[in-house]
Amino acid sequence: MKRGLILALAMVLVVCALPVFAQKVTLTIESWRNDDLSIWTDQIIPVFEKQNPDIHLVFNPTSPAEYNGVLNTKLQGGTAGELITARPFDASLLLFQAHNLADLTDLPGMKNFSSVAKSAWITDDGKSVFAVPMASVIHGFFYNKDIFNQLKLKVPVTKAEFMAVLQAIKKDGRYVPLAMGTADMWEAATMGFQNIGPNNWKGETGRTALIKGKEKFTDPAYIKTWTELASWAPFMPDGYQSVKYPDSQQLFTLGKAAIYPTGSWEIPQFEKDATFKLGIFKPPVEKAGDPVYISDHTDIAMGMNAAAKNPAAARKFLQWMTTPEFATLYSNALPGFFTLSNAKITLKDPLANEFLSWRGNSKVTIRNSYQILSRGTPNLENELWSVSAAVINGTLTPAAAGKQIQDGLDQWYKPSM
Amino acid sequence: MLDVTHAKRFPFYLIVFLGPAVAIYTLFMIYPLLDSLRLSFFTTTQDKREVFNGLGNFSTLFGNSNWAPRFWGALKNNLIFFCVHMVVQNPVGLLIAALLVGSVRGRVFYRTVLFMPTVLSVVIIGFIWQLILSPLWGVTPSILKAVGLGSLFQPWLGLSRSALVTVALISVWQFVGIPMILFYTSLIGIPDELLEASRVDGATKLQVFWRIKFPLLLPMVGIVAVLTFVGNFNAFDLIYTMKGALAGPDFSTDIMGTLFYRTFFGQQLQMGNPTMGATVATMMFLIIAVGVSLYTLWRSRVQTYQL
Numbered sequence: 062m063k064r065g066l067i068l069a070l071a072m073v074l075v076v077c078a079l080p081v082f083a084q085k086v087t088l089t090i091e092s093w094r095n096d097d098l099s100i101w102t103d104q105i106i107p108v109f110e111k112q113n114p115d116i117h118l119v120f121n122p123t124s125p126a127e128y129n130g131v132l133n134t135k136l137q138g139g140t141a142g143e144l145i146t147a148r149p150f151d152a153s154l155l156l157f158q159a160h161n162l163a164d165l166t167d168l169p170g171m172k173n174f175s176s177v178a179k180s181a182w183i184t185d186d187g188k189s190v191f192a193v194p195m196a197s198v199i200h201g202f203f204y205n206k207d208i209f210n211q212l213k214l215k216v217p218v219t220k221a222e223f224m225a226v227l228q229a230i231k232k233d234g235r236y237v238p239l240a241m242g243t244a245d246m247w248e249a250a251t252m253g254f255q256n257i258g259p260n261n262w263k264g265e266t267g268r269t270a271l272i273k274g275k276e277k278f279t280d281p282a283y284i285k286t287w288t289e290l291a292s293w294a295p296f297m298p299d300g301y302q303s304v305k306y307p308d309s310q311q312l313f314t315l316g317k318a319a320i321y322p323t324g325s326w327e328i329p330q331f332e333k334d335a336t337f338k339l340g341i342f343k344p345p346v347e348k349a350g351d352p353v354y355i356s357d358h359t360d361i362a363m364g365m366n367a368a369a370k371n372p373a374a375a376r377k378f379l380q381w382m383t384t385p386e387f388a389t390l391y392s393n394a395l396p397g398f399f400t401l402s403n404a405k406i407t408l409k410d411p412l413a414n415e416f417l418s419w420r421g422n423s424k425v426t427i428r429n430s431y432q433i434l435s436r437g438t439p440n441l442e443n444e445l446w447s448v449s450a451a452v453i454n455g456t457l458t459p460a461a462a463g464k465q466i467q468d469g470l471d472q473w474y475k476p477s478m
Numbered sequence: 479m480l481d482v483t484h485a486k487r488f489p490f491y492l493i494v495f496l497g498p499a500v501a502i503y504t505l506f507m508i509y510p511l512l513d514s515l516r517l518s519f520f521t522t523t524q525d526k527r528e529v530f531n532g533l534g535n536f537s538t539l540f541g542n543s544n545w546a547p548r549f550w551g552a553l554k555n556n557l558i559f560f561c562v563h564m565v566v567q568n569p570v571g572l573l574i575a576a577l578l579v580g581s582v583r584g585r586v587f588y589r590t591v592l593f594m595p596t597v598l599s600v601v602i603i604g605f606i607w608q609l610i611l612s613p614l615w616g617v618t619p620s621i622l623k624a625v626g627l628g629s630l631f632q633p634w635l636g637l638s639r640s641a642l643v644t645v646a647l648i649s650v651w652q653f654v655g656i657p658m659i660l661f662y663t664s665l666i667g668i669p670d671e672l673l674e675a676s677r678v679d680g681a682t683k684l685q686v687f688w689r690i691k692f693p694l695l696l697p698m699v700g701i702v703a704v705l706t707f708v709g710n711f712n713a714f715d716l717i718y719t720m721k722g723a724l725a726g727p728d729f730s731t732d733i734m735g736t737l738f739y740r741t742f743f744g745q746q747l748q749m750g751n752p753t754m755g756a757t758v759a760t761m762m763f764l765i766i767a768v769g770v771s772l773y774t775l776w777r778s779r780v781q782t783y784q785l
Contacts, residue, residue, distance in 0.1 A: 151749070244636050246726050247746070300613020302636025302727065308614055431747065439544050440748035443724060451728055456638060472544065 085117045086374045089142025091135070092120065093128035094361070100394040108390060109381055116374050136161045136366070143369040144378065147192040147362040149181035150431050156364075157184070157191040163365040166190045168376065170383025177265065177425055178401035180432060181359035192362035193382045194401035195391065197427075199416045200256040200356040203313065203321040203331065206338035208236055212319075216342050220289070223345040227296040230319045238296035240318035242304025249290065249449035250442070252322045255356050255428045257344045258286040264354035264426035272433055274476025278466040287452045287459035294453050302454050324358075325416045328397035332412065341415055343423060357425035359401060392417070437473030444469050511763070517756035528753070535757040549758070551729055552737040553765075555642055559733055560710040562646035563653075568702055570650070571657030572695075576687065578658075579665045589662070593655035600652075604719035607648045611635055635720065638730035645731055649716050653709070657702045664698040665691060696780065704773040711766050714739060734762045 090101070101120035110118065121142060123131045129152060135141035136156070145162065147153040156162045165171065166189050171179070174194050182192035209216070212233055217223035230238040243249050262268070262282040270276035277283075298304055298312060313321040314334040321327075331339055343353050363382055365375045381387055385404035392400045396413035399420075400406060408414040435442045444466055451457035457465075521531035539545050574592060578585055595603065610616050611634060619631045634644040668691060676690050714735025717725055723745045725732035740748070742755025 151747070242636075243727070245722065246724060298614055300619075300631075300633030300636065303608075303611065303613060303633035304636070305608070308612065312614060435747035436749075440745070442747040443745055446724060446746075447726060447728060450726060454636075454638075454727060456728060469544075 085115055086371045087117045087119060088144055088371065088375055088378060089119045089121050090144040090146065090363075091128075091132055091142045092122040092146035093125040093148075094146065095122040095124055097395065098122055104394050105387070105390055108386070109378060112381075113377065116378065118378065132156075136368075139368060141366050141368075143366050143371060143375040145364045145366055146195075147182055147364040149359050149362070151436060153182055153192060153362070153364065154184070157189070160367050162191045163367040163369070163372070164189050164191055165193065165365060165376075165379065168193070168379060168383065170380050173383050173402045173404060175401075175403060177357070177427060178359060180427065182362045182364070185433060192364035193379050194359060195361045195363055195382070196395070196398040197357050197359050197401050198398060199325045199419060200252065200358070201322075201324065201344065201416065201419070202256075202342050203323060203327065204340045204342060205236075205313070205316060205319050205335075206340045207316070208319045208337075209340070216340065217345050218342075218349055220345045220347060224292070227293075227320070231296055237298045237312060237318040238320060239293055240309040240313040240321040241293070241297050242301045242306070242309050243450040243453050244303045244305045244308075246446040246450040248306055248309070249453050250430075250445040251428070252324065253290045253293070253453070254286055254445060254449045255358075255430075256322055256324075257289060258283070258429070259354035259356055259426045260344050260346050260351075261286050261289075262429070264424045268426055268429040268432075271429055272476065274474075277463075278470065279460075279463040283466075284459045284463050287449065287462050290449060291452050291455065291459060294455065297453075324356075325397040325399065325413065328410065328412050328416075329395075332396075332410075339412060341412060343419060353419075353423035355419055355423045355425055356428060357399075357420065358427050358431075360398070434470065434474065437470075439469040439472070441466070441470060514756040514759050515763070517753055518760040521753050522751075531753070535754055536761075539754070539757050539761070545754075548729065548732065548737055549761070552732045552734050555731065556711055556713075556733040558642055559646045559649075559713065560707060562643060563650055563706050563710055564703065566647065567650040567654050568657045568699075568706060571654050571702070572661050572699075574654070574658045575661035575665055576691075578662055589659075592658055595652045596655040598652070600715040601719050603648065603652050604716055607651075608635065608720060611644070636727060638727045641721070641727065642731045645717055645720060648720075649713070652716070656705070660698055660702055661695060664695050668694055697777070700773060700777055700780070704770060707769045707773075708766055711762060711769070734758065734765070738762065 092101075098120060106118045106120065110116065119142075129148070132141065132145065141161075145156075147156075147162070153162065157164075168190075170193070171190055176187075178194045178197070179190050182194065183190050204216070208214075208230070212229060214226050214229060215222070217226045227238040230236055241248060241252070259267070262271075262276070262280075267276055267282060271278075294301070298309075298318070304312075309318070309321065310327070310330070312318045314331060316335070316337050343355060346353055363379060365372065365379060369375050383402065385402065385406060388400035388402040388404050389406045392398065392406060392413070393409055396408065396410035397416070399413070399417050406417075408417055430442045430445055448457060448462040448465055452459055452462050517528075518535055519531060519533070520528045521534060523529055539549050574588075578589055582588065611618050613619060613631070613633045619628065622628050622631045632640065634640040672690055673686060676686050681689065711734060713733060717731050717733060717736050718739065721731045721736075723736055723740045723743075725736040725740075738755060738758040741758050742750055742752060744750035
């Protein structure tokens with residue numbers, strides 16, 4: 062009886078599986094985005110499979126914290142999927158150097174991406190690209206339109222206007238001008254320093270100059286960024302030193318704070334929680350009419366397993382990922398995560414669309430600590446967290462912050478390019 | 479004759495009884511410990527090979543301008559963390575135990591309530607206390623304001639001068655139940671005859687405590703101290719939950735456990751460094767070993783009373 066049942070089950074399995082093996086190639090996607098499981102299986106993969114009936118795709122995510130470890134084990138054991146979601150910069154570069162990721166430089170669709178978009182998945186010499194850039198997040202400021210209307214405030218464009226708006230909200234007294242704290246430290250560095258800084262160091266010009274050693278963190282552009290951050294402190298909530306990231310999020314979505322410096326990834330959550338009208342504005346500039354530099358930070362890409370069993374099918378999928386069709390699908394499914402493709406796409410979410418429109422009228426750059434400069438000891442990114450929080454807390458002067466960062470970098474980094 | 483052969487035979491049942499525990503302990507405790515001690519003498523080269531480095535890692539840890547301030551800072555913070563526990567947690571535990579031994583109404587209730595935080599998850603403790611002390615939503619600022627002391631409120635967890643002591647006191651709040659219960663069991667183990675005799679001799683309550691009970695408690699005081707020492711120098715979870723692996727602000731809450739975690743596993747863009755991590759772990763092991771040896775030495779010298 063029992064044996065019969067197992068036999069019957071096995072038969073059913075074989076019968077079901079046969080047609081798949083006979084005609085279809087199955088590709089597995091390794092990813093840490095377990096939040097996106099339904100987006101991939103219900104919205105993205107079906108579109109591709111319809112056009113390519115001979116290829117079957119399986120999205121196989123791991124939890125974000127375990128991803129790097131699990132992926133390495135799978136790659137070493139030869140059980141990793143054909144398509145590998147790639148983290149930006151060194152984590153993926155190491156995989157490429159270990160010959161785990163295939164070279165995709167000659168993929169025809171690569172021309173659809175700018176050099177900034179590719180910068181996170183390229184060798185230091187800029188010769189080999191090893192992943193198709195998927196998405197970035199854009200930094201900026203969210204504001205509460207209702208509070209702005211109530212207090213008759215104009216959306217600030219220049220730094221002077223920004224400070225005037227903060228002053229006006231503080232004077233009114235009903236709302237916290239700036240929802241931000243320094244307890245988690247990364248907000249000070251990521252949503253503060255890397256958000257407003259590009260306007261001072263002229264985006265890519267400054268970022269590449271740092272890597273080439275032509276600029277230093279002790280230069281006026283950087284000191285100025287920290288000075289501006291320090292001037293925010295009086296407008297942050299009382300006791301901001303122990304205010305954490307979720308605290309500031311709630312302070313803003315509850316309508317108790319007027320402005321929130323952050324990035325596009327907040328869109329889905331904020332649209333769900335906020336009961337007021339949301340608006341966004343770009344990092345303020347020196348004088349009206351100055352070019353605006355925004356941080357359009359490369360975050361996620363897709364590479365190919367160098368040991369893939371079906372490289373042709375995998376390349377076909379990767380080629381599809383470079384098309385405007387994929388760009389539109391993906392960016393609409395995940396508002397706040399924007400395709401890195403040059404293709405003109407339209408988004409249904411108005412806030413996301415506004416963020417995206419900035420790309421057309423500002424110059425884009427990425428966080429300056431991510432490429433090459435965070436490889437040594439002391440770690441630049443960690444130092445930036447610590448130092449930026451200390452500057453806002455008033456325990457470190459901007460000049461001392463610049464000196465500490467540059468001294469740390471000088472210890473191990475010798476610019477060679 | 480029969481007896482002699484019996485005595486000579488190896489007691490094989492001991493292997494059966496001890497075997498599983500020894501095997502598991504060796505596999506999961508002794509081997510990893512020895513291996514991380516070994517790892518602390520190695521370093522990783524550019525092409526990911528481990529090469530012998532002698533005491534190089536240790537001289538880096540003690541002398542290098544990047545590592546030394548972090549290591550000595552963590553050690554100093556850890557000592558402060560330990561002192562707060564010794565000065566607050568253990569005396570308060572003893573005081574509560576002494577009060578509970580007397581005929582307090584609701585003794586079982588207090589005993590349970592005071593022990594409860596010990597069994598709660600650190601994540602919950604961290605979350606609750608951050609909420610209590612939060613300058614935005616916390617009850618502390620509103621209570622202080624209600625009694626007219628609003629100006630005394632500070633975001634203690636976020637200021638570099640007070641963060642460490644605040645976290646230490648939260649840890650004290652959580653773990654005060656352990657010394658309490660240990661002292662309590664010792665106190666109720668003291669024979670009534672001794673206490674009755676002292677009372678007949680005319681001793682006051684304080685005299686009974688300091689002259690009779692405390693000397694009998696002394697071995698337990700030692701045990702509590704050494705447990706606190708080992709626990710504090712292995713501490714990590716509460717600080718990681720509340721302040722993250724960078725143990726801010728300005729590394730003011732950084733202790734050996736967070737330093738080890740950051741070094742070994744990495745943090746954000748910083749890649750993990752297993753050999754330096756093992757070096758930090760070895761130092762933690764040595765510090766704890768020295769502490770426990772000192773305790774053993776003290777234990778063999780001090781005069782204890784057998785009841």
